[in-house]
Amino acid sequence: MKNKIFALVDCNNFFVSCERVFDPKLRKKPVVVLSNNDGCAVARSNEAKALGVEMGSPYFKWQHLAQKHGIKVFSSNYVLYGDMSHRVMRTLDNISPRMESYSIDEAFLEIDGFDDNERLNEYGRFVRDTVQRDTGMPVSVGIAPTKTLAKIANHIVKRDPQLKGMINLCGGDIDDYLKDIDVASIWGIGPKRAEILKRNGYSTALDLKNAPDRWVKKKLTVCELRTVWELRGISCIPLEDVYGRKQSIVVSRSFGEEIGSYDGLCQAISTYVSKAAEKLRSQMSQVQYLQIFINSNRFNKERYYSNSAGIRLDPPTSDTSTMLRWADLLLKHIYNDAFSYKRAGVMLSDFVDASHFQYDNTVDANLHSKRECLMANIDLYNKKNNFGKIRFAQEGTGNKIHSKQTLRSARFTTKWDELLTIK
DNA sequence: TCTGGGGTCCTAGGACCC
DNA sequence: TCTGGGGTCCTAGGACCC
Numbered sequence: 001m002k003n004k005i006f007a008l009v010d011c012n013n014f015f016v017s018c019e020r021v022f023d024p025k026l027r028k029k030p031v032v033v034l035s036n037n038d039g040c041a042v043a044r045s046n047e048a049k050a051l052g053v054e055m056g057s058p059y060f061k062w063q064h065l066a067q068k069h070g071i072k073v074f075s076s077n078y079v080l081y082g083d084m085s086h087r088v089m090r091t092l093d094n095i096s097p098r099m100e101s102y103s104i105d106e107a108f109l110e111i112d113g114f115d116d117n118e119r120l121n122e123y124g125r126f127v128r129d130t131v132q133r134d135t136g137m138p139v140s141v142g143i144a145p146t147k148t149l150a151k152i153a154n155h156i157v158k159r160d161p162q163l164k165g166m167i168n169l170c171g172g173d174i175d176d177y178l179k180d181i182d183v184a185s186i187w188g189i190g191p192k193r194a195e196i197l198k199r200n201g202y203s204t205a206l207d208l209k210n211a212p213d214r215w216v217k218k219k220l221t222v223c224e225l226r227t228v229w230e231l232r233g234i235s236c237i238p239l240e241d242v243y244g245r246k247q248s249i250v251v252s253r254s255f256g257e258e259i260g261s262y263d264g265l266c267q268a269i270s271t272y273v274s275k276a277a278e279k280l281r282s283q284m285s286q287v288q289y290l291q292i293f294i295n296s297n298r299f300n301k302e303r304y305y306s307n308s309a310g311i312r313l314d315p316p317t318s319d320t321s322t323m324l325r326w327a328d329l330l331l332k333h334i335y336n337d338a339f340s341y342k343r344a345g346v347m348l349s350d351f352v353d354a355s356h357f358q359y360d361n362t363v364d365a366n367l368h369s370k371r372e373c374l375m376a377n378i379d380l381y382n383k384k385n386n387f388g389k390i391r392f393a394q395e396g397t398g399n400k401i402h403s404k405q406t407l408r409s410a411r412f413t414t415k416w417d418e419l420l421t422i423k
Numbered sequence: 424t425c426t427g428g429g430g431t432c433c434t435a436g437g438a439c440c441c
Numbered sequence: 442t443c444t445g446g447g448g449t450c451c452t453a454g455g456a457c458c459c
Contacts, residue, residue, distance in 0.1 A: 035427035042427070058426040076427090103430095190457050221433060223457080249448045250429055299426060345428090404425095 004235050005143060007109040007119070007126060008150040009092060012138045012158070012165075014105035015043035019074055022412045022420055030071040034059055035255050038075050055371045075155060075408040083413045091323045095130055100239045108147055110239045111412050117171045122168040143168040147237045148230035151187035152177070152205065169306040178231065181205035188227045193220060205231060245283045245351070251276045252345020256404040258297065260340040265294065266331055267396035272346045273327045274395055277320040278379055285351040286316035290323055292330050297342040307334040315363055316352050319371050322380075324394050 011017060015033035020026045030047035034040065040056050041048075051069050053062050059073070066073055085104045093099050098110040109127070114120045124141045131139045142153025143166075153169045156177060169177065184194035186205055197221060203210050209231035216225045226236040251272040259265050269292055280287055291310035298304060309330040317323065327346065382389050391397075410418035 037425095037427070039425080039427050056427085060425040063425090105459080188457070192456060222432090223433070247431075248430070252428065254427065343427095375447090 005114070005145060005226055006147050006150040006235075006239070007096075007111055007124065007127065007141055007143045008102075008147070008154045009107050009109065009131070010140050010142075010154050010158075011088060011105040012140060013045055014085075014137075015044055015074075015081055016045045016048075017137055018077070018081050019072075019409055021084070022080075022409065026072055030069060031074070032066070032071055033074045033076055034407070035076060037256060038406060039254070052146050068360065073400075073407055075405040077408050077411065079411045079414050080409065084135065084137065088137050088139075089130055091131050092127070092133045095127060098239055098241050100241050108150065108239055110241075120170060121166070121168050122220065124168055128165050136388050139165065141166045143170060144174075145170060145233045146230040146235045147239075148187050148227055149174065149233065152181055155181070155185060174233070175206055175209075178206040178209060179204055179335065183208050184232075186227065188223060193224060196220065222313060245285060246279075247351065248347060248349040249276050249279050249287075250345060250347045252277075252293075252343065252347075254343040255341070258340040258342050259344075262331075262335055262337070263396075265335065265341055265344060266328060266394065268344050269294075269327050269331055269346060270324055270392065270394040270396070272344070273323050274320055274392060276348050277318060277323055277375075278382070280348055280351070281318045281354075281375060281379060284354045286318045287323075287348040288313050288316045288350040289348070290326055290330075291347045291349070292327055292334075292348070293345055294331070294334060294341050295343045296339045303339075305336055305339045308337070309334045310336045317415070318354060319375060320392060321371075324392055330396065 016026075016031045019031060019033065025086050026045075028047065029045070030053075031045040032041050032048045032053055033043040035042045038059055040058050040063070040094055041053050042056070044053050044055065048071055051065055051071065053065060053071070065071065081104065088105075089101045089107060092107050092109065096109040096111070100108045101112075102108055111120070113122065114123065120143060124143050128139055128141050131137055140154050140157040142150045142155070144150040144153045149169055157163050157165060157167045179206055182194075183189055183197050183202060183205060184191065186208065189197070189208075197203070197208060197211075199252055200215075200219070202211050210226055211228060213225060213228065216228050227237050230326055253268070253272070255268065259268060273290075273292075289310060289312055291308055293306070293308035295306040298306070311326050311330060313322075313326070347368070378390050410420070412418060412420050
């Protein structure tokens with residue numbers, strides 16, 4: 001049997017590229033997309049990187065650069081990015097036998113059946129060109145015998161324009177590349193692990209590849225050991241192409257303005273509970289553990305309050321009103337009126353399959369199915385109607401908790417009245 | 424003045440049991 | 442001086458990813 005081959009397809013500066021697809025004037029210009037609340041830089045064009053805008057850097061710290069150099073700055077437009085991501089994934093799915101959609105902007109492909117390396121190169125270029133043609137999205141393709149090496153291949157492509165967006169590490173001398181790769185940039189090695197490795201003399205990907213298994217297992221964990229094997233070309237991390245149900249669902253936000261009242265905070269939490277419950281139902285799960293958390297401004301180190309509270313739900317549920325009742329009780333437990341709050345959220349975990357759960361006879365089956373039906377109808381209505389969403393009273397009616405988003409582009413692909421117009 | 428959000432997995436340590 | 446020795450299950454927290 002032939003060895004497996006993986007390709008990592010990664011959209012270049014994804015959020016920025018989404019903006020550029022609908023506004024070609026942005027090409028070759030410095031462009032930055034901000035996180036929620038117009039907080040930090042989360043995507044930068046190469047031109048913006050060159051000007052010194054760091055990933056994750058708060059807007060106010062480089063605003064002067066933006067003004068000086070005319071950097072185009074956007075609030076994040078997740079509706080647009082989500083839809084563009086979907087288009088890229090669909091295109092890849094059509095041209096590849098097995099695909100794993102790994103994140104909003106990257107996918108692994110598993111390739112086999114190529115007997116010669118030149119054919120593999122051709123396929124890599126075909127993938128790159130097809131995505132560009134069908135979606136307008138520029139991508140980089142890295143091909144290698146394992147996922148970790150495919151990640152490294154992609155890393156190499158992005159730094160060398162000569163490669164024109166594609167590299168195939170199969171067949172060549174991989175060590176020659178690995179000796180120039182910093183351990184800290186290997187997929188699965190974060191800052192903490194990198195520090196330990198460097199302290200012990202393993203500074204490059206090649207060093208780590210040759211590190212003794214026993215040492216790695218003892219000083220680090222099995223995850224890093226897997227990474228070492230993958231560097232050696234032994235595939236340990238398989239493609240995950242099953243439709244993934246989440247094992248936990250988090251909805252949380254920082255507020256544009258701090259919230260100083262119980263009611264305000266309860267409305268925010270309730271809105272997040274409602275969102276989380278909708279996600280839960282869309283993957284046909286029921287939840288057994290509900291947790292909420294609240295934080296004051298974490299940058300005020302002298303006066304900081306953060307707390308969380310959780311409750312085990314028995315029987316499991318996907319009913320919003322049940323969750324809202326508990327959320328209110330939990331919040332009363334941890335709310336401290338000596339503080340104003342900057343951020344809050346809800347986390348659902350420990351799921352069961354909605355169709356498989358057996359209720360005992362303490363549950364009113366009739367009422368239960370009526371509630372399920374109600375939730376399904378609310379979800380359907382809210383999905384169809386972008387306006388006039390049905391909400392629970394506990395969520396409130398105000399827009400106060402909405403994040404700041406003053407620089408957002410139009411939702412070109414999902415709203416009829418925001419379509420691109422051409423003069 | 425302004426500082427994101429959503430995930431997964433592993434390990435350590437405590438509680439409990441025999 | 443010296444405290445049994447495993448198991449399992451659960452949770453909190455850390456580390457990593459994008």
